[in-house]
Amino acid sequence: EHGLEHGLSPDQIYRYSRQLLLPSFGVEAQSSLLKSSVLVIGAGGLGSPALLYLAACGVGRLGIIDHDVVELNNMHRQIIHTEAFIGHPKVKSAAAACRSVNSTIKIDEHVEALRTSNALEILSQYDIIVDATDNPPSRYMISDCCVLLGKPLVSGAALGMEGQLTVYNHNGGPCYRCLFPTPPPTTACQRCSDSGVLGVVPGVIGCLQALETIKLASMVGEPLSERMLLFDALSARVRVVKIRGRSAQCVVCGDNSSFKKQQFKNFDYEDFTQFPLTAGPLNLL
Amino acid sequence: EHGLEHGLSPDQIYRYSRQLLLPSFGVEAQSSLLKSSVLVIGAGGLGSPALLYLAACGVGRLGIIDHDVVELNNMHRQIIHTEAFIGHPKVKSAAAACRSVNSTIKIDEHVEALRTSNALEILSQYDIIVDATDNPPSRYMISDCCVLLGKPLVSGAALGMEGQLTVYNHNGGPCYRCLFPTPPPTTACQRCSDSGVLGVVPGVIGCLQALETIKLASMVGEPLSERMLLFDALSARVRVVKIRGRSAQCVVCGDNSSFKKQQFKNFDYEDFTQFPLTAGPLNLL
Amino acid sequence: MQLTLEFGGGLELLCESVKIHKVNVDLPDGADNLNMKHLLSWVRTNLIKERPEMFIKGDTVRPGVLVLVNDCDWELSGQLDTTIEEKDVVVFISTLHGG
Amino acid sequence: MQLTLEFGGGLELLCESVKIHKVNVDLPDGADNLNMKHLLSWVRTNLIKERPEMFIKGDTVRPGVLVLVNDCDWELSGQLDTTIEEKDVVVFISTLHGG
Ligand SMILES: [Zn+2]
Ligand SMILES: [Zn+2]
Numbered sequence: 001e002h003g004l005e006h007g008l009s010p011d012q013i014y015r016y017s018r019q020l021l022l023p024s025f026g027v028e029a030q031s032s033l034l035k036s037s038v039l040v041i042g043a044g045g046l047g048s049p050a051l052l053y054l055a056a057c058g059v060g061r062l063g064i065i066d067h068d069v070v071e072l073n074n075m076h077r078q079i080i081h082t083e084a085f086i087g088h089p090k091v092k093s094a095a096a097a098c099r100s101v102n103s104t105i106k107i108d109e110h111v112e113a114l115r116t117s118n119a120l121e122i123l124s125q126y127d128i129i130v131d132a133t134d135n136p137p138s139r140y141m142i143s144d145c146c147v148l149l150g151k152p153l154v155s156g157a158a159l160g161m162e163g164q165l166t167v168y169n170h171n172g173g174p175c176y177r178c179l180f181p182t183p184p185p186t187t188a189c190q191r192c193s194d195s196g197v198l199g200v201v202p203g204v205i206g207c208l209q210a211l212e213t214i215k216l217a218s219m220v221g222e223p224l225s226e227r228m229l230l231f232d233a234l235s236a237r238v239r240v241v242k243i244r245g246r247s248a249q250c251v252v253c254g255d256n257s258s259f260k261k262q263q264f265k266n267f268d269y270e271d272f273t274q275f276p277l278t279a280g281p282l283n284l285l
Numbered sequence: 286e287h288g289l290e291h292g293l294s295p296d297q298i299y300r301y302s303r304q305l306l307l308p309s310f311g312v313e314a315q316s317s318l319l320k321s322s323v324l325v326i327g328a329g330g331l332g333s334p335a336l337l338y339l340a341a342c343g344v345g346r347l348g349i350i351d352h353d354v355v356e357l358n359n360m361h362r363q364i365i366h367t368e369a370f371i372g373h374p375k376v377k378s379a380a381a382a383c384r385s386v387n388s389t390i391k392i393d394e395h396v397e398a399l400r401t402s403n404a405l406e407i408l409s410q411y412d413i414i415v416d417a418t419d420n421p422p423s424r425y426m427i428s429d430c431c432v433l434l435g436k437p438l439v440s441g442a443a444l445g446m447e448g449q450l451t452v453y454n455h456n457g458g459p460c461y462r463c464l465f466p467t468p469p470p471t472t473a474c475q476r477c478s479d480s481g482v483l484g485v486v487p488g489v490i491g492c493l494q495a496l497e498t499i500k501l502a503s504m505v506g507e508p509l510s511e512r513m514l515l516f517d518a519l520s521a522r523v524r525v526v527k528i529r530g531r532s533a534q535c536v537v538c539g540d541n542s543s544f545k546k547q548q549f550k551n552f553d554y555e556d557f558t559q560f561p562l563t564a565g566p567l568n569l570l
Numbered sequence: 571m572q573l574t575l576e577f578g579g580g581l582e583l584l585c586e587s588v589k590i591h592k593v594n595v596d597l598p599d600g601a602d603n604l605n606m607k608h609l610l611s612w613v614r615t616n617l618i619k620e621r622p623e624m625f626i627k628g629d630t631v632r633p634g635v636l637v638l639v640n641d642c643d644w645e646l647s648g649q650l651d652t653t654i655e656e657k658d659v660v661v662f663i664s665t666l667h668g669g
Numbered sequence: 670m671q672l673t674l675e676f677g678g679g680l681e682l683l684c685e686s687v688k689i690h691k692v693n694v695d696l697p698d699g700a701d702n703l704n705m706k707h708l709l710s711w712v713r714t715n716l717i718k719e720r721p722e723m724f725i726k727g728d729t730v731r732p733g734v735l736v737l738v739n740d741c742d743w744e745l746s747g748q749l750d751t752t753i754e755e756k757d758v759v760v761f762i763s764t765l766h767g768g
Contacts, residue, residue, distance in 0.1 A: 021481030159668035184634025196306030469733025
């Protein structure tokens with residue numbers, strides 16, 4: 001066993017043995033994973049499985065950011081939270097769950113909303129960013145911030161009976177704005193809390209977000225960059241489609257972009273998308 | 286709100302509101318789910334997410350059967366278990382986790398190995414069976430038992446970087462033996478504990494098992510019967526393929542089958558597959 | 571021309587909640603092939619039953635809709651000028667934001 | 670004849686761990702088409718580098734291997750008699766038992 005040469009402790013070799021055994025993963029990939037840091041934005045339907053699997057597999061440092069508190073109507077899909085945490089911050093609840101499955105990794109708690117005023121500072125501390133949020137302004141803000149910081153973004157979404165997944169801003173691939181230069185009309189922007197979702201649909205997408213994150217962090221496999229996975233739960237159909245590459249005309253990542261950190265800090269994402277960045281916990285149907 | 290007419294309590298309406306809101310799910314599907322019973326066989330890599338999502342979404346009665354105890358080398362993929370339960374039965378650990386996300390459903394604990402001597406009696410108590418085991422004799426035994434009892438079987442498997450999923454014995458579709466009349470050579474029967482697995486791969490398949498189970502229990506969507514989902518994590522590719530229907534020649538479900546409950550009880554699955562039904566917790570690499 | 575048109579991400583709600591449409595589209599008068607510009611107009615007329623502004627904006631799809639011709643983003647094949655052939659599969663999907 | 674052959678569920682280990690093979694298969698002498706019987710024999714000779722008994726048993730695939738021609742179980746198309754055409758995709762996949 002050459003795990004020790006790679007700096008794995010005997011406990012780590014035992015804990016991760018089923019990944020170390022795997023020829024296409026092994027000691028090197030595990031070692032990269034243990035040295036990596038990942039920020040998961042949103043500890044809701046997508047974040048729940050993503051966080052549990054990222055903690056369990058041995059990401060070295062895992063950040064969680066969310067401003068919300070656990071509610072009973074989250075429980076059908078947000079399986080990281082337990083009834084005991086209802087009324088408490090989702091970040092506290094998620095961090096406790098992650099620690100209970102893996103006490104040997106570092107977990108950072110950010111109990112706050114992500115905003116243009118704190119995003120650069122927070123995202124800059126991590127190697128890989130996971131977008132597990134639920135609204136358009138957050139998705140634009142996170143993608144723009146990842147472009148400015150040069151971080152890959154694992155982006156998942158789920159609503160109703162459908163899910164979507166891709167990796168942005170990785171290895172010359174497109175950013176969110178390359179695909180969606182103009183925000184959609186507000187009427188096309190339902191959130192799970194408004195329109196409903198079958199709980200296990202974000203479950204599937206969140207697991208796939210963890211997978212893509214692990215592949216990036218450990219440098220194994222082909223990341224889902226310039227490709228998008230489309231999942232339809234009702235018909236049990238999955239499509240993986242080829243999407244456009246980086247756009248030279250993109251206002252954020254394009255060749256002539258003048259979008260810098262200062263522009264980011266002053267950009268009004270709520271005005272741009274005509275959609276609120278955060279809905280308070282009491283803003284229910 | 287017509288949830289009350291369907292016998293949902295105000296607490297249930299609140300808890301499941303995001304599924305009730307969903308036009309393609311709604312009160313009727315939720316109500317069917319709450320009246321259904323599901324047995325998950327195996328509380329390991331596949332069973333972990335399957336159980337959490339089935340508990341969270343409101344399956345009325347959830348049975349868990351496993352003979353094994355939680356070990357540190359399970360923790361990278363079996364995210365339902367916490368370090369605090371290392372050395373304790375997986376069923377106790379999984380049941381505690383399911384109760385902590387949903388205290389309002391009934392959970393049955395079967396701390397034992399599934400064998401021909403107890404399978405008919407245990408499986409007969411549930412509407413839908415989920416195969417989350419890890420070896421060929423269990424898979425043949427569970428499928429045969431489902432044929433005898435007329436139960437649909439949601440079957441998942443994962444190894445290394447790949448996963449597979451299908452629904453057997455549903456609505457005139459094939460059983461496991463229709464597809465695999467002859468067991469594979471023992472050398473083609475690796476288990477995750479022998480050959481390794483990336484933790485999130487059974488995560489994805491287990492979530493999809495929960496989804497197919499929910500579709501069967503609530504009678505929405507098209508179940509994955511006579512179709513099989515093939516998942517390759519490294520390349521992020523998913524194929525859903527068409528597979529054969531029920532075979533008239535199948536020795537168990539075919540037209541001239543003489544396989545009855547007595548034959549089942551006497552059938553030696555370990556001899557048939559040349560593979561042990563259960564590996565003790567100390568049978569490690 | 572036999573085509574399969576699929577709608578997803580909520581766009582199916584504009585076509586009576588049917589996701590998959592097997593359709594027969596004739597070549598427009600005087601045209602020697604069918605392109606996406608023709609097809610969008612055909613879809614607008616024949617399939618979209620309500621709220622067309624959720625599908626079309628100007629002469630193309632509204633922001634937030636991805637168009638895939640045979641599992642490939644139409645940006646890679648010429649967008650509105652993409653030529654459509656017999657048995658092609660065209661997917662219109664609205665991007666999701668939920669989580 | 671240009672074909673795509675894919676191996677999965679561990680069978681790729683028999684072909685130097687390569688999962689996807691784009692290959693050119695000639696018609697056998699005297700045959701006017703290529704069927705799965707011919708193709709199995711071609712695969713056995715040209716792609717399987719080790720432990721052929723993990724792939725072939727008798728004149729067909731070993732128990733536990735599913736064969737899919739264009740995403741469809743070969744049991745539905747005539748098994749060994751299935752005719753293979755230009756650009757077909759044939760998948761050989763070993764069933765998994767792990768969990
Ligand atoms: Zn861009
Ligand atoms: Zn059968």
